[in-house]
Amino acid sequence: xxKIGLIISREYLTRVKKKTFILMSFLGPLLIVGFVLLTSYxxxxxxxxxxxxxxxxxxxxxxxxxxxxxxxxxWAPNGKxxxxxxxxxxxxxxxxxxxxxxxxxxxxxxxxxxCLYKEIPSTxxxxxxxxxxxxxxxxxxxxxxxxxxxxxxxxxxxxxLDVVDIENKENRNIQRKAFVGIAxxxxxxxxxxxxxxQVMRGVIEEKTNRIVEVIISxxxxxxxxxxxxxxxxxxGITQFIIWAIVTMIMSITIFPLIIKDKYNPSLQMNSxxxxxxxxxxxxxxxxIQFIINExxxxxxxxxxxxxxxxxxxLYSGLMAAIGAAVDEEADTQQFLLPLTIPMVFxxxxxxxxxxxxxxxxxxxLSEIPFTSPIIMIVRIAMGIGDSSVEMWEIILSxxxxxxxxxxxxxxxxxxxxxxxxxxxxxxxxxxxxxxxKN
Amino acid sequence: xxxxxIIEIKGLHKSYSDHKALDNINLSIDESKIFGLLGPNGAGxxxxxxxxxxxxEPDQGEVKFAGENLSRKHIHSIGYxxxxxxxxKKMKVGEQVLYLAQLKGLSKKDAKQxxxxxFEKLGAENWWxxxxxxxxxxxxxxxxFITTVLHEPKVLILDEPxxxxxxxxxxxxxNEILELKKKNTSIILSTHDMNSVEEICEEVAIIxxxxxxxxxxxxxxxxxxxxxxxxxxxSGNQMNFTNAVWGGWELKxxxxxxxxxxxxxxKLLNDFTINKFIKGIVDHVExxxxxxxxxxxxxxxxxxxTDE
Numbered sequence: 062x063x064k065i066g067l068i069i070s071r072e073y074l075t076r077v078k079k080k081t082f083i084l085m086s087f088l089g090p091l092l093i094v095g096f097v098l099l100t101s102y103x104x105x106x107x108x109x110x111x112x113x114x115x116x117x118x119x120x121x122x123x124x125x126x127x128x129x130x131x132x133x134x135x136w137a138p139n140g141k142x143x144x145x146x147x148x149x150x151x152x153x154x155x156x157x158x159x160x161x162x163x164x165x166x167x168x169x170x171x172x173x174x175x176c177l178y179k180e181i182p183s184t185x186x187x188x189x190x191x192x193x194x195x196x197x198x199x200x201x202x203x204x205x206x207x208x209x210x211x212x213x214x215x216x217x218x219x220x221x222l223d224v225v226d227i228e229n230k231e232n233r234n235i236q237r238k239a240f241v242g243i244a245x246x247x248x249x250x251x252x253x254x255x256x257x258x259q260v261m262r263g264v265i266e267e268k269t270n271r272i273v274e275v276i277i278s279x280x281x282x283x284x285x286x287x288x289x290x291x292x293x294x295x296x297g298i299t300q301f302i303i304w305a306i307v308t309m310i311m312s313i314t315i316f317p318l319i320i321k322d323k324y325n326p327s328l329q330m331n332s333x334x335x336x337x338x339x340x341x342x343x344x345x346x347x348x349i350q351f352i353i354n355e356x357x358x359x360x361x362x363x364x365x366x367x368x369x370x371x372x373x374x375l376y377s378g379l380m381a382a383i384g385a386a387v388d389e390e391a392d393t394q395q396f397l398l399p400l401t402i403p404m405v406f407x408x409x410x411x412x413x414x415x416x417x418x419x420x421x422x423x424x425x426l427s428e429i430p431f432t433s434p435i436i437m438i439v440r441i442a443m444g445i446g447d448s449s450v451e452m453w454e455i456i457l458s459x460x461x462x463x464x465x466x467x468x469x470x471x472x473x474x475x476x477x478x479x480x481x482x483x484x485x486x487x488x489x490x491x492x493x494x495x496x497x498k499n
Numbered sequence: 500x501x502x503x504x505i506i507e508i509k510g511l512h513k514s515y516s517d518h519k520a521l522d523n524i525n526l527s528i529d530e531s532k533i534f535g536l537l538g539p540n541g542a543g544x545x546x547x548x549x550x551x552x553x554x555x556e557p558d559q560g561e562v563k564f565a566g567e568n569l570s571r572k573h574i575h576s577i578g579y580x581x582x583x584x585x586x587x588k589k590m591k592v593g594e595q596v597l598y599l600a601q602l603k604g605l606s607k608k609d610a611k612q613x614x615x616x617x618f619e620k621l622g623a624e625n626w627w628x629x630x631x632x633x634x635x636x637x638x639x640x641x642x643x644f645i646t647t648v649l650h651e652p653k654v655l656i657l658d659e660p661x662x663x664x665x666x667x668x669x670x671x672x673x674n675e676i677l678e679l680k681k682k683n684t685s686i687i688l689s690t691h692d693m694n695s696v697e698e699i700c701e702e703v704a705i706i707x708x709x710x711x712x713x714x715x716x717x718x719x720x721x722x723x724x725x726x727x728x729x730x731x732x733x734s735g736n737q738m739n740f741t742n743a744v745w746g747g748w749e750l751k752x753x754x755x756x757x758x759x760x761x762x763x764x765x766k767l768l769n770d771f772t773i774n775k776f777i778k779g780i781v782d783h784v785e786x787x788x789x790x791x792x793x794x795x796x797x798x799x800x801x802x803x804x805t806d807e
Contacts, residue, residue: 062601067602071598266587270588271581271584277554278574279602279603280602482549484583495516
């Protein structure tokens, strides 16, 4: 085996043999799935039942406002005005919400209903209340205008807008695909940080152990640096592959068991939305189907790997240089900040890019190598073509990323070579520039 | 007879941004000898060693290895034990020595064979599966020594190889160095331990303020630094001793050891010989012992690096 191969294999094997690696390989997907389940559990309504006191000044709603077990409506006692009812509401611990329907609400569209709370209701509850009030008003007006209820139902319909690219009709509803891109962008972000920090730690370890001088008397310092970067990168790829496989196995075996009830479409059909005003909870399955069918997976996977590698090589080279410049990890903060900012900025900008994936902001962020691995993967997930990102933009971005990481590796190599043998002095930015020039 | 040169250095310069580390260094090192590379801290020794190891590149000048221009192919012919040395703490001793041996070009099989020999020799047989962090400093030093010599390099560069070792292990390593020399290994020893230099080196060079200020065999150098100092142990009166010979010498030191027994340290000036001096005093005092004071390498080092 060549010496570089030897170093790569040491870097790789010492890491994959570690108990923490093995543990994280299996725990990672569990944690991710657990986190997803936990957030979906926490975002569920934790209240079983809402007791809602309704002040209906027009007395027209009591027969048409839909009552249900979960949202149980009670009517305010006759003869009490709104202020008095508020006092009742305040005193009665059983009551959760007070809904006030003013006198002219049913006649004009300019009035607003009010909902008073003790503990703020979730947006889901608010939407429900607003939908049953709207529904009641509509039913009243249908009745008032002598329209047949079945005629009304046939008129009342739910239309989804299919947003299609005229040049390439495959490109439909691209914003909905961005979810995949965001997930992958987070992976890239996390993996780049996780593994480039490992490179930095490895360099610091070799430096503080004082073994580095022996190694670089056998191979050049640049070879050592690159071999370390490649070795750790392979650990990252291995971890990713294990995660993918474990997640796949879990999604086939355990996942359906856990979420069977929650995602069972037949149960969701029973949800209390009669007259729906938008596609909502029941679209879960539809969304999953859409993502599976519409996302260009082959392109996405290839570019995910390329952008992950490009980003990793770019950042880990710089991290190696930082590791060489310091004596202990605590001294790395001042150098890490400038590297963290572009990545965090890219993650923050991702939602703007989804809003308008062909904007110039999206273009530049996906071409600048320090943000491109994150932003480009979001755009690619939304589809390759006129609507989001064109192939030439991806190729240009990869080209710029490659050139930049070659450049930064060269610069890092110079800092690394000097830094690795300088002990005891806390390096400053001016030292780094000095090492670069020398 | 001229001995073959293993390393020849000509006109070597190396500067860092803020200072000059080596200034026109010319040095030649004989094959199969132990060469002491001496100098105060910061003189430039480590830079010179790193250049020979191709860790650093010189700004100017040339280095020849066995008559050829120094290049990457010579890496396997050099064994280097740096002053700042260590091992991967979490790695097992066996894995680590195999790794380092392979980096020096040995095959795994060869390395294993040679390692079992060395482990036995230095009493490290039971350490193979230990983690380095569980070894004592002395044990780790032995492992480092083994990894340095395992690939049987032609040139061995040892920077403070004995520091941190107890006297028993220090002797053990010293003997190994002498044995390697017998097997025709050329050894460059950089150290501040002048006793060791005196014990095992045949030739030394002193580097001071980035320049080579001295090179030669131990005996030659000592001779050059001799000051014609003598110590005389005698029985008799001090006045008789000092007045016996007029001119040509000076008394550097005088101690009364016991009643009539005295020890005098004298320096002979110009061409005045010890025979003339003895002739002068022999009728006045009884001479018990005469010794010529030969400077130690320590004396030479101090004189050479402070005389400016």
